[in-house]
Amino acid sequence: MRVALFVTCVNDTLFPDTGRAVVRLLRRLGVEADFPRAQTCCGQMHANTGYRDEAVRLARRGVAALRGYDAVVVPSGSCAAMIREQYPKLAGSRGPFADAVARVVPRTYELTEFLVDVLGVTDVGAYFPHRVTYHPTCHSLRGIHLGDRPLTLLRQVKGLELVPLADAEECCGFGGTFAIKNADVSAAMCADKVRAVLDTGAEVLCAADNSCLMHIGGMLGRQKSGVRVMHLAEILCSTETAGVR
Amino acid sequence: MSVTFLGMPADRPFPRNAARAVRDSQLRFNLRKATRTIRARRASVVAEAPDWAELREAGRAIKEHTLRNLDRYLVQLEEAVTAAGGHVHWAAGAAEANRIVAGLVKATGETEVVKVKSMATQEIGLNEALLEQGITAYETDLAELIVQLGDDRPSHIVVPAIHRNRAEIREIFAEHMSGWGRPAPEDLTDEPAALAEAARLHLRERFLKTKVAISGANFAIAETGTMVVLESEGNGRMCLTLPRTLISVVGIEKVLPSWRDLEVFLQLLPRSSTGERMNPYTSTWTGAAEGQEFHLVLLDNGRTRVLADEVGRQALRCIRCSACLNVCPVYERTGGHAYGSVYPGPIGAILTPQLRGMGSELDRSLPYASSLCGACYEVCPVAIDIPSVLVDLRSRARHPWPERAGMAAAGWVFERHGRLARLQRAGGRLRRLVPRRLPGPLGGWTDTRDLPEVPRESFREWWDRTDGGRR
Ligand code: SF4
Numbered sequence: 001m002r003v004a005l006f007v008t009c010v011n012d013t014l015f016p017d018t019g020r021a022v023v024r025l026l027r028r029l030g031v032e033a034d035f036p037r038a039q040t041c042c043g044q045m046h047a048n049t050g051y052r053d054e055a056v057r058l059a060r061r062g063v064a065a066l067r068g069y070d071a072v073v074v075p076s077g078s079c080a081a082m083i084r085e086q087y088p089k090l091a092g093s094r095g096p097f098a099d100a101v102a103r104v105v106p107r108t109y110e111l112t113e114f115l116v117d118v119l120g121v122t123d124v125g126a127y128f129p130h131r132v133t134y135h136p137t138c139h140s141l142r143g144i145h146l147g148d149r150p151l152t153l154l155r156q157v158k159g160l161e162l163v164p165l166a167d168a169e170e171c172c173g174f175g176g177t178f179a180i181k182n183a184d185v186s187a188a189m190c191a192d193k194v195r196a197v198l199d200t201g202a203e204v205l206c207a208a209d210n211s212c213l214m215h216i217g218g219m220l221g222r223q224k225s226g227v228r229v230m231h232l233a234e235i236l237c238s239t240e241t242a243g244v245r
Numbered sequence: 246m247s248v249t250f251l252g253m254p255a256d257r258p259f260p261r262n263a264a265r266a267v268r269d270s271q272l273r274f275n276l277r278k279a280t281r282t283i284r285a286r287r288a289s290v291v292a293e294a295p296d297w298a299e300l301r302e303a304g305r306a307i308k309e310h311t312l313r314n315l316d317r318y319l320v321q322l323e324e325a326v327t328a329a330g331g332h333v334h335w336a337a338g339a340a341e342a343n344r345i346v347a348g349l350v351k352a353t354g355e356t357e358v359v360k361v362k363s364m365a366t367q368e369i370g371l372n373e374a375l376l377e378q379g380i381t382a383y384e385t386d387l388a389e390l391i392v393q394l395g396d397d398r399p400s401h402i403v404v405p406a407i408h409r410n411r412a413e414i415r416e417i418f419a420e421h422m423s424g425w426g427r428p429a430p431e432d433l434t435d436e437p438a439a440l441a442e443a444a445r446l447h448l449r450e451r452f453l454k455t456k457v458a459i460s461g462a463n464f465a466i467a468e469t470g471t472m473v474v475l476e477s478e479g480n481g482r483m484c485l486t487l488p489r490t491l492i493s494v495v496g497i498e499k500v501l502p503s504w505r506d507l508e509v510f511l512q513l514l515p516r517s518s519t520g521e522r523m524n525p526y527t528s529t530w531t532g533a534a535e536g537q538e539f540h541l542v543l544l545d546n547g548r549t550r551v552l553a554d555e556v557g558r559q560a561l562r563c564i565r566c567s568a569c570l571n572v573c574p575v576y577e578r579t580g581g582h583a584y585g586s587v588y589p590g591p592i593g594a595i596l597t598p599q600l601r602g603m604g605s606e607l608d609r610s611l612p613y614a615s616s617l618c619g620a621c622y623e624v625c626p627v628a629i630d631i632p633s634v635l636v637d638l639r640s641r642a643r644h645p646w647p648e649r650a651g652m653a654a655a656g657w658v659f660e661r662h663g664r665l666a667r668l669q670r671a672g673g674r675l676r677r678l679v680p681r682r683l684p685g686p687l688g689g690w691t692d693t694r695d696l697p698e699v700p701r702e703s704f705r706e707w708w709d710r711t712d713g714g715r716r
Binding site for chain 2: 007009011012013014015016017018019020023024027033035037038039040041043045046047048049050051052054057058061086089138139141142143169170171173174175176177178179180181182183184185186187188189190191214215217218219221222
């Protein structure tokens with residue numbers, strides 16, 4: 001099986017640990033993922049802010065870079081949702097672009113989907129002796145319907161104590177440019193999320209999306225809360241002998 | 246293009262309205278409490294219906310079919326209403342509708358009307374227009390009464406006074422009821438039962454005195470010409486039956502082909518709206534009933550224009566249940582006034598700019614009043630894909646130039662992976678120079694949050710240096 005890693009621009013540029021964790025985790029499970037160099041950004045920021053033409057250009061580049069693989073693994077519910085939900089709309093129903101999208105879309109998996117549905121593993125052999133809470137993120141939850149796959153994986157991690165997050169399904173207020181355009185509402189939403197996280201007493205907040213984690217983590221950091229944010233992949237990659245880095 | 250009036254002043258953009266609302270802690274507390282209660286109730290009664298997904302699909306399909314054949318069903322409706330002794334009037338816009346209604350009221354010689362809560366009449370600013378003609382309109386829905394007495398504006402589709410708590414309502418009643426009719430009792434407390442009783446006595450006097458009533462309709466059945474109103478308090482039934490003249494202002498999208506279709510919506514609407522299995526009062530009437538005169542004003546006010554839009558037209562399926570408001574994290578923190586339209590929340594964010602056009606700063610800002618979290622789509626009983634319409638509307642209006650420049654620059658970088666790699670390398674070297682506070686509009690983010698540290702090495706560089714971690 002030829003597997004491509006679509007690492008996403010945010011991970012590539014700001015959170016390379018997540019990409020490294022995915023590579024190591026997959027390798028541990030016997031999958032050698034390729035990193036198609038031509039990939040950059042899925043175009044979600046442009047699409048969702050109303051820059052349709054730019055989004056189409058980036059989507060074209062995206063599918064071209066990911067062509068020819070049996071599976072594309074994306075460590076982001078949000079970018080996976082972009083490819084699966086919005087690419088078909090941007091591509092229309094006919095033509096080479098639409099064909100390329102139609103080939104890539106059914107092969108695109110968010111990381112936990114790939115682990116649970118394609119590889120059929122729920123115990124990835126991880127060890128992470130910490131108190132962790134999980135934020136499902138909107139696009140993971142309602143965009144690609146990840147369901148309890150992430151929780152199933154987390155429950156198998158040795159040493160990990162999973163604590164429930166109140167109002168977990170509520171948006172953290174990131175929403176890409178929403179956090180900038182409606183900064184006050186976004187901050188109010190984030191503050192409520194932060195309060196819920198602190199109420200759990202968890203040491204680590206985890207999610208399948210670094211953009212939401214950056215948003216919530218930014219406020220956790222500003223409040224000197226001591227709670228760390230970590231992408232799910234980094235927890236799943238940790239073992240007794242090796243941490244993330 | 247004619248300007249469509251939606252009953253609210255529209256001067257400031259949403260983010261500025263929202264910023265004010267967010268700072269009002271009483272408002273936020275009231276909203277949070279109310280939306281959460283109703284949200285939980287909705288979830289539990291929806292979970293009880295094992296065929297909810299099928300019902301939702303049926304609701305979507307019936308509405309879709311009706312909208313696609315709207316011309317046919319509207320003519321059928323007109324014929325049926327006329328045959329049943331009613332009079333049908335067509336209004337292209339708010340001004341025309343108001344003129345028609347004012348004319349009808351004047352013809353009765355009356356100067357007072359009672360009203361059944363109706364979004365259509367709010368949309369056209371009917372109360373204000375009637376007042377200019379010397380006619381006073383009295384709202385009879387409890388929440389609308391609170392809003393009217395408080396000289397306030399509705400903040401929610403179903404619960405217009407959602408932003409008010411009991412203590413505030415008591416104050417409004419005690420202070421203002423006497424100016425409009427029977428005063429509140431001296432010893433009025435903020436107990437819900439006491440407040441309801443005060444309103445009941447105040448309204449009872451009004452119902453018995455007034456000869457003209459104005460309503461909207463939740464549904465209009467083309468087959469028989471029947472109007473349908475769903476309500477909780479019984480005030481609507483008083484208005485619909487007691488007065489001698491009944492005028493209903495109904496948006497053209499409210500038509501349903503047949504009685505059978507009601508079966509679906511009588512299940513969808515109360516559950517989505519008030520979280521009840523069934524609303525307490527469902528009134529139906531066909532044409533003119535015993536000794537009553539009936540007028541139906543069919544209102545377009547921008548609707549045919551919306552119907553012409555392939556993506557946006559689904560907003561016309563809306564049955565005004567307000568489930569999308571109750572679940573929206575943005576609405577929960579801003580309330581309805583921030584949207585500057587009688588249609589607040591997610592549905593307002595897509596309906597208002599479509600009905601009114603995107604000429605004003607406010608209307609251009611409404612499609613951005615969402616984090617695209619998707620909760621509204623999930624609860625909508627007629628499956629309106631609100632996030633998709635928001636994104637589509639965002640691509641219509643011209644964007645501010647700094648944003649265009651920023652997006653163009655980002656697009657240019659992402660166009661070639663070599664450019665991205667060079668930028669990442671530069672970022673890695675200059676990482677210590679990233680300011681704590683970002684300039685311009687980006688500052689809104691860094692005011693309350695720390696930026697992530699820029700890593701020394703991007704993923705891409707790591708992959709190259711280590712051959713994907715193999716070295
Ligand atoms: S858009 Fe859907 S959820 Fe919102 S008010 Fe209309 S019918 Fe209800």
